[in-house]
Amino acid sequence: MDWRSVTFDWNRARAFLVTAEEGSLSAAARALKLAQPTLGRQVEALEAELGVVLFERSGRGLRLSPAGHELLEHVRLMGEGARALSLAAWGQTEALEGEVAISASDAYASYLLPPILERLHAxxxxxxxxxxxxxxxxxLSRREADIAVRNxxxxxxxxxxxxxxxxxxxxxxxxxxxxxxxxPQTKASFSRAEFIEIDAKGSLMNLLNAHGFALETANFPYRCRNFTVMWEMVRRGMGIGILDDRIGDADPAVERAVPDFEPIAFPVWLVAHRDIARSRRLRVVFDALAEGLGTTTGGGSG
Incomplete structure (x- = not known):
């Protein structure tokens, strides 16, 4: 068969795919932002076109028929192909304009990203x-962000x-x-100090005790999972906190609490979808972030 002679309506196939994934016409209609009767007609038109029954009605829901099960994977592959085509076309544009979403932790978003983004905007x-x-x-696969900063x-x-x-x-x-x-000058003398815990598991206390401290729950009167808020508590003199030294060393309101304390190393990864990374716009932002986050200077240096 010559594929050029085959006519096929992708909208009908997409209606079938989303209905199968969502489990009902109403849920699929919401996902596709279509009226339910319109979606139902598209599914029925595909059934008529293929000459098969794709769904069996059971009560208020839908259940894939044997033919529907057999065809579903083929339609999924078509969906991936349509998505890849869209991404490839998007990536071919040379226009350095449009939106880019960057996901980062609260501390990085507050202290390290602003000077990088300011230079990029210039x-x-x-x-x-x-x-x-x-x-x-x-x-990133579901496009919650285009690029993510991860540890x-x-x-x-x-x-x-x-x-x-x-x-x-x-x-x-x-x-x-x-x-x-x-x-205090020794780790043992910090037994009377107060620290700000970073989670309910006691991760900071366990980490510090593994490095020679002798801390107890009483040494942690505060707990905060938001590092930006934790940092403000440190700056106000409420206790000792832990943070990336590019942020801490750049802040004149604080100083290293234990100068000879061996720092805790953690990796910084820049992550993007494999297809999206081919876009010139995304690549420019990705490279700007890699350069900015890869430097050793603090975020406050601008």
Whole structure:
């Protein structure tokens, strides 16, 4: 058969695919932003075109028929092909304009990204940036963001990643707070200090005790999962906190609480979807982030 003689309506196939994935016409209609009767007619038209029954009606829902099960994977492959075509066409454009969403943790979004994005805007003013602030891993496959800054290497096969550096986390406190507790010099003397815990698991306490401290729950009167808020608490002299030294060393309101404390190394990865990374616009932003995050200077240096 000559494929050029085959006529096929992708809208009908998409209606079938989304209905199968959502489990009902109403849910599929919401996902596709179509009226339910319109979606139903598209599914019925595909059944008539193929000469098969794709769904069996059961009560208020739908169940794939044997023929529907057999054809579903083929339609999924068509959907992936349509998506790849769209991405490839998008990536061919040479226009350095449009939106790019960047996902980063609250601390990086607050302290490290602004000077990088400011420099990027000065050279590429038609690129609009959305900063998605999240301490969780954004799902790039579902386009929650175009580019993500992560501290773990991605395992998803459809993502690419570049390790931009190994960052160092150190302990910081306000000078006034250290004066108040007598500026302890040994790890044992920090038993009377107060720290700000970063999660409910006691991760910071466990980490510090593994490095020779002797801290107890009483040493952690505060807990905050938001690093930006934690940092403001440190700056106010409420206790000792841990943060990337590019942020801590650049802030004149704090100082290293334990100067000889061996910093905790953690990787910084820049991640993007393998297809999206072919876009010139995305590539420019990706490279700007890699250069900015890969430097050793603090975010406050501009």
């Amino acid at each position: 050279t590429e003013p038609r690129i609009r940036i959305e900063v998605v602030v999240s301490n969780d891993l954004s799902d 773990v290497r991605p395992t998803e096969p459809d993502l690419i990643a570049r390790k931009v550096r190994d960052a160092m986390a150190r302990l910081y406190a306000a000078p006034g707070y250290l004066d108040r507790i007598g500026r």
